[in-house]
Amino acid sequence: MMKNIAFLFSLLLVSILACKNEPKPLNTVAVDQIFATLSQQIEQNPDKSEPKFQRAKYLNESSKYDEAIVDVRDAILLDSTQARYYHLLSDLFMDINNSSKSLLTIRTAGKLFPDSVKTQLKLSETLYILKEYQESIVTLNMLIGKQPQNAEAYFMLGLVFREMGEEAKAINALQTSTELDPNLIDAWILLGNIWEAKDAPIAKRYYSTATEVDPNNVSALHSYAFYLQNNNDIEGALALYKKINMVDPKYPDAYLNAGILYLEAQKVDQALEQFNIMTKVAQTDARGFFFKGLTHYQMNNLADAKREVQNALNFNPDYPQALELMKELGGK
Numbered sequence: 001m002m003k004n005i006a007f008l009f010s011l012l013l014v015s016i017l018a019c020k021n022e023p024k025p026l027n028t029v030a031v032d033q034i035f036a037t038l039s040q041q042i043e044q045n046p047d048k049s050e051p052k053f054q055r056a057k058y059l060n061e062s063s064k065y066d067e068a069i070v071d072v073r074d075a076i077l078l079d080s081t082q083a084r085y086y087h088l089l090s091d092l093f094m095d096i097n098n099s100s101k102s103l104l105t106i107r108t109a110g111k112l113f114p115d116s117v118k119t120q121l122k123l124s125e126t127l128y129i130l131k132e133y134q135e136s137i138v139t140l141n142m143l144i145g146k147q148p149q150n151a152e153a154y155f156m157l158g159l160v161f162r163e164m165g166e167e168a169k170a171i172n173a174l175q176t177s178t179e180l181d182p183n184l185i186d187a188w189i190l191l192g193n194i195w196e197a198k199d200a201p202i203a204k205r206y207y208s209t210a211t212e213v214d215p216n217n218v219s220a221l222h223s224y225a226f227y228l229q230n231n232n233d234i235e236g237a238l239a240l241y242k243k244i245n246m247v248d249p250k251y252p253d254a255y256l257n258a259g260i261l262y263l264e265a266q267k268v269d270q271a272l273e274q275f276n277i278m279t280k281v282a283q284t285d286a287r288g289f290f291f292k293g294l295t296h297y298q299m300n301n302l303a304d305a306k307r308e309v310q311n312a313l314n315f316n317p318d319y320p321q322a323l324e325l326m327k328e329l330g331g332k
Helices: 005-012 028-044 050-061 065-078 083-095 099-112 117-129 133-146 151-163 167-180 185-197 202-213 218-230 234-247 252-264 268-281 286-298 302-315 320-328
Strands: none
Touching (some): 050 065, 050 083, 065 083, 099 117, 117 133, 117 151, 133 151, 185 202, 185 218, 202 218, 218 252, 234 252, 252 268, 252 286, 286 302, 286 320, 302 320
């Protein structure tokens, strides 16, 4: 029999920070129609910037980044007074992994639009992503100096301080952001993350508050459920995962985590049901297939286990736990 099953679980419980829904596929026909309409508008009004910008957005959504960059640059040449044009161009450069041009673009926007809150926040966010923490703090402090009631600026400041290891400052900034805007769910969640890392029971209150602010917010529900899962409130966690299933039936990690909890409790039929749903919802996510295989392994359905683990490896050939289980099953 396979060794260290508990160790496998400890490696594979899903972190809330990594739980992202797969992007929904675009309606290709609709996008093509809109693209054709915008192209016609551009041809008829070559001196107008907005059709260029709108077409750049659709090209971006279709992952045609280079073509989108051409369009949004043309839009800027036609009208350099639109901050959102620079925002999109910065995002596009980031999408093609050209972080230097992304930062240069948003820095330019920051100088051109010093009074634009969105631009200054986007500049601070880009600096944060690129680990230019001190400059991000300077940008945020300048924004707060102009708008001392700006909750998003304090939230961003909390993110930066946390990344720098300045937890006391991070907590203070995040607390301020929730005082200024109690509906800032991400701030409540991040405060929960910080206190949970300290094993402080107050973390539960922050996660709970996030779900009270918006009872149907999947991120808040998942954060709270994962906290309960890690603190042995299995029934509470399962109840929240079920609620996520009702709010967003295509959210795969709720099925995954619920299945793991059932599997740990030796409720293999219920576990398999959750993993079966997950593989239908997220058809290329190797985790669902691996856990289906692990469940079949626990049920001694070895042929089914081998098939599902092979499915997992088809989507992720370097999946270490799947490779280990396949070896146990006698596969290559």
